[in-house]
Amino acid sequence: MAFLRxxxxxxxxxxxxxxxxxILRGIDLEVEVGxxxxxxxxxxxxxxTLLNILGLIDTPTSGALEFDGVPLERLxxxxxxxxxxxxVGFIFQQFNLLPQRTALENVVTPLLYATGRQFWxxxxxxxxxxxxxxxxxxxxxTPDQLSGGEQQRVAIARAxxxxxxxxxxxxxxxxxxVETGASVMDLLDGVAEATGAALxxxxxxxxxxxxxxxxxxxxxxxxxxVDAVAIDALARKEITL
Amino acid sequence: xxxxxxxxxxxxxAWSEVRVHRTRVLLSLIGVGVAVAAxxxxxxxxxxxxxxxTEQSERxxxxxxxxxxxxxxxxxxxxxxxxxMEPAITATADRYGISHxxxxxxxxxxxxxxxxxxxxxxxxxxxxYGVIHRTPLQEGAWFTERDENRLxxxxxxxxxxxxxxxxxxxxxxxxxxxxxxxxTVVAVVTAITPSxxxxxxxxxxxxxxxxxxxxxxxxxxxxxxxxQYELWIxxxxxxxxxERIRVDIAGSLGEGWQVDxxxxxxxxxxxDPLLPLKLAVGGVAVLVLLLGALSLVNIALVTVRHRxxxxxxxxSFGATASRVFFxxxxxxxxxxxxxxxxxxxxxxLLVKNPWVSDWISGYLQDVPAFPVEAAVIGLVAxxxxxxxxxxxxxxVAVRVKVIDAIRY
Numbered sequence: 001m002a003f004l005r006x007x008x009x010x011x012x013x014x015x016x017x018x019x020x021x022x023i024l025r026g027i028d029l030e031v032e033v034g035x036x037x038x039x040x041x042x043x044x045x046x047x048x049t050l051l052n053i054l055g056l057i058d059t060p061t062s063g064a065l066e067f068d069g070v071p072l073e074r075l076x077x078x079x080x081x082x083x084x085x086x087x088v089g090f091i092f093q094q095f096n097l098l099p100q101r102t103a104l105e106n107v108v109t110p111l112l113y114a115t116g117r118q119f120w121x122x123x124x125x126x127x128x129x130x131x132x133x134x135x136x137x138x139x140x141x142t143p144d145q146l147s148g149g150e151q152q153r154v155a156i157a158r159a160x161x162x163x164x165x166x167x168x169x170x171x172x173x174x175x176x177x178v179e180t181g182a183s184v185m186d187l188l189d190g191v192a193e194a195t196g197a198a199l200x201x202x203x204x205x206x207x208x209x210x211x212x213x214x215x216x217x218x219x220x221x222x223x224x225x226v227d228a229v230a231i232d233a234l235a236r237k238e239i240t241l
Numbered sequence: 242x243x244x245x246x247x248x249x250x251x252x253x254x255a256w257s258e259v260r261v262h263r264t265r266v267l268l269s270l271i272g273v274g275v276a277v278a279a280x281x282x283x284x285x286x287x288x289x290x291x292x293x294x295t296e297q298s299e300r301x302x303x304x305x306x307x308x309x310x311x312x313x314x315x316x317x318x319x320x321x322x323x324x325x326m327e328p329a330i331t332a333t334a335d336r337y338g339i340s341h342x343x344x345x346x347x348x349x350x351x352x353x354x355x356x357x358x359x360x361x362x363x364x365x366x367x368x369x370y371g372v373i374h375r376t377p378l379q380e381g382a383w384f385t386e387r388d389e390n391r392l393x394x395x396x397x398x399x400x401x402x403x404x405x406x407x408x409x410x411x412x413x414x415x416x417x418x419x420x421x422x423x424x425t426v427v428a429v430v431t432a433i434t435p436s437x438x439x440x441x442x443x444x445x446x447x448x449x450x451x452x453x454x455x456x457x458x459x460x461x462x463x464x465x466x467x468x469q470y471e472l473w474i475x476x477x478x479x480x481x482x483x484e485r486i487r488v489d490i491a492g493s494l495g496e497g498w499q500v501d502x503x504x505x506x507x508x509x510x511x512x513d514p515l516l517p518l519k520l521a522v523g524g525v526a527v528l529v530l531l532l533g534a535l536s537l538v539n540i541a542l543v544t545v546r547h548r549x550x551x552x553x554x555x556x557s558f559g560a561t562a563s564r565v566f567f568x569x570x571x572x573x574x575x576x577x578x579x580x581x582x583x584x585x586x587x588x589x590l591l592v593k594n595p596w597v598s599d600w601i602s603g604y605l606q607d608v609p610a611f612p613v614e615a616a617v618i619g620l621v622a623x624x625x626x627x628x629x630x631x632x633x634x635x636x637v638a639v640r641v642k643v644i645d646a647i648r649y
Contacts, residue, residue: 057557057643078561085559096554096647100261112250113559119246158558 002030002066003165003198004054009063011049011221023049025221027063033165036189036199038212040226045218047202048170054200055088055168056080068165085113089159089197091188093171095151097143103130103154104139110162118162129157133187149180156188160195167192169201173208185211247564255571262544269540270580273623276533277584278591280526281619285592287522288612289601294518296375298507303373303471305508306479308486310470315499320467329493330470333486341369341473344451346466348458352447353418353425354405361402361445365454365466373473376448381411381432384450388431394419394453396428401436401444419457426457471505479504530622537630541573545634552638553646566635573631574624581623585616 009027012020023046031037041047052058056067056075065072067083075083089110090096097106104126111122118125130136133153143151152172159167172188173181189211192199203209215226259266310330312321323344334342343366350363370376371383379400388395396417398406409415411430419426428449436444455463474482487502494500503509545552552565560568589611591597 052644055557057647078563081556081559081561081564084557090557092647096550096557098551098554101257105257109555110558112254113555113561113564115243115246119250162559 003033003068004029004031005064005066006030006053006060007064009053009060009065011046011053011058012061023221024053024060024223027223029216029223031166031198031200033198034193034196035214036192036201036212037214037216038201038203038209039216039218039223040203040206040209041218042204046221047204047218050218050223051168051170051200051202054166055090056084082113085110086162087165089162089164089167091152091155091159091167091169091172093174095143095148095155095175097151097154097158099143102140102142103135103146103150103157106143106154107158107161110158114162126157126161129161130154132191133157147180148176149184152176152180152184153187156184156191160191160197163195163197165197167197167199169199169203171203171205172201173203173205178207181205181208247567251564251568251571252575254568255575258568258572259576265540265544266576269537269544270576270583272536272540273533273577273626274580274584274587276530276626277581277619277623278587279529279533279584280622281585281588281615282591283522283526283529284615284618285588285612287519287526288615289592290522291519293601295507296377299375300377301374302505302507302509304375304473305506306474306476306483306504307373307506308472308474308479308483308502309505310472310486310490310500310502312490312494312498312500314497316497321494321498323466323468325494326468326470326490329490330472332493333489334472336489337474337482337486339472339474341373343367343370343373343471344468345370345471346451346468348449348454348462348466350447350449351420352402352445353420354402355407356405358420359445361447363447363449363454365449365451365468367451369473370448370471373471377435379433379435381430383432384448389450389452391429394426394428394449394456395431397432397434397448398430399436399440399444399446400433401440401442402447403430403433404442405445406430421457422459424457428453476506476508526618530626534626534630537573537577537626538633541630541634542637545569545637548638549641549646552641553643553648556641556643557647562639566639569635569638570628570631573634574627577623577627577630578620581620581627584623585619588615588619 006027006029009024010022011024012022015021027050039047039050049058053060053065056072059072067075068087072080098109101109104123107126107130108122111118111125114122127136127139130139133156135150135153135157138146138150141150143154146154152175167188169188173184176184185208188199199212201208201212209215216223217226312326313319314321327344330342333339346365348363348365350361351358352361366384368384368386368389376383378397381397384395384397393416396419398417403409406415406417409430411432415430416427417430419428434446434448458466472486483502483504487500490502491498491500555565593611
């Protein structure tokens with residue numbers, strides 16, 4: 001059974017002049033645990049909106065969404081928050097680390113919303129996760145003391161520390177140089193594979209998209225599959241989006 | 242278990258916020274700390290002022306409930322003599338187990354001072370007077386049972402009079418000569434009452450025990466002596482007991498006497514005469530706290546606007562709306578409770594420092610300890626202000642849309 005299933009999902013917003021702007025149209029998507037899916041698209045194509053819907057941050061205007069086999073409408077607001085905390089790990093383009101908090105405190109943050117052993121052993125778990133992403137020596141560093149690549153590693157550690165079954169990465173290398181971006185993606189791909197979590201990467205970088213097993217393209221709110229050959233061609237800049 | 246981890250987690254988050262934003266927190270808390278210190282000081286000062294007022298009222302009218310008794314013949318207007326009154330008063334006091342009874346009278350007295358003989362106003366009392374009227378003493382002790390058996394009568398004199406005697410050390414048992422028409426009585430000064438600064442050295446008053454005065458008073462002085470009788474009874478049963486005392490004494494005296502018994506203490510009319518003072522003090526305290534709370538709400542609202550992005554990030558990692566609400570509230574409550582504790586401490590230092598304590602002790606017989614209710618009110622008020630000041634920002638935080646907050 002698919003961990004995440006979207007059927008005919010749309011999302012629209014009302015503009016100040018009263019018109020409706022269709023951001024997503026008839027999205028169908030199924031993602032299994034352990035899969036790596038990439039979604040490419042130009043700026044303004046609705047990538048982030050889709051990611052927010054997948055991560056239970058936003059709700060569709062119409063259509064069906066099942067999260068771990070449970071229809072979205074059967075989840076209360078608090079239950080969505082709890083499932084998001086337990087099953088989803090977010091990685092943002094701008095890292096979104098909490099300023100003035102150390103790397104350790106940032107990674108501890110999701111564990112503050114956990115229960116049981118995860119909560120009480122939060123510092124140990126966060127330390128182990130930072131060591132796993134190669135930042136065992138930077139536990140006490142605050143974001144302004146870390147490079148862009150290191151910040152994104154902290155963000156990855158934070159996203160993975162609760163052992164989510166779905167990792168949503170929104171332009172994870174968008175703020176990094178090519179070399180650092182590749183290194184971060186290698187890490188993310190490796191950790192996701194090792195933990196068996198589904199990884200959905202939203203990007204406009206074909207090189208990042210090429211790391212996934214399944215590829216989609218979002219164009220003006222419509223999601224369609226893209227074959228691996230096209231992604232490789234995109235990566236080699238033989239074609240454009 | 243989930244609730245417990247959520248609670249501990251909220252505390253951890255709140256403490257982390259307070260620690261990270263310590264400068265902002267410190268600035269906002271200075272206002273709360275000052276407000277709580279002011280509130281606590283005002284409440285404590287009010288309690289001390291009330292105590293001063295109470296003691297002064299009790300000096301004049303006695304402690305609640307002090308009953309004054311008088312008897313006279315309505316035909317002739319003549320007052321009952323001590324010989325007639327005392328058996329009736331004693332029997333009534335015994336019947337109702339009233340332990341504090343005093344006969345209060347005035348007698349002219351001639352004292353030999355170093356520069357001549359002076360006429361002074363002697364207040365003739367029994368031992369219970371000092372307790373009933375909470376008579377303040379500058380030095381020495383009020384009349385005791387042992388004083389009643391002294392061969393030389395004990396005398397309590399005003400500080401002005403004591404100064405005229407050269408302010409002798411009471412441990413040397415200084416004496417003063419009472420000059421009567423027949424002989425001189427040597428009295429031992431056992432205590433000093435403070436004269437008010439306005440008396441300018443002219444307060445020549447003394448307290449003397451009735452029985453000692455009667456021992457040397459002339460027959461004419463005794464004939465002219467009339468007492469006002471005071472009985473100290475429990476205030477909670479005073480309304481009923483005053484009437485019974487009146488009826489019983491009238492019964493003991495027999496027909497032909499009009500007996501009056503009335504409460505003369507400051508609570509005699511049921512209403513607390515200190516209520517306006519207490520209300521005024523309370524009003525000032527509430528106003529002070531309100532100003533502190535307003536400044537805190539102001540800062541808290543601005544702060545939460547700066548934290549919207551952070552709240553969005555926390556929400557994306559599983560913080561529920563109720564958790565965010567509770568955390569923001571807790572942050573405010575934790576910080577203000579701490580500020581409140583500091584404020585109370587500052588207030589205690591202000592009120593109980595040696596200079597203030599010395600100054601207060603000049604006005605009070607029973608200098609109260611720092612009023613516990615003031616400290617409790619200060620802490621509770623600080624916490625309540627924290628909760629109230631945290632409420633608005635917490636509501637703002639909950640209404641934040643996660644998507645908008647992350648992009649903020």
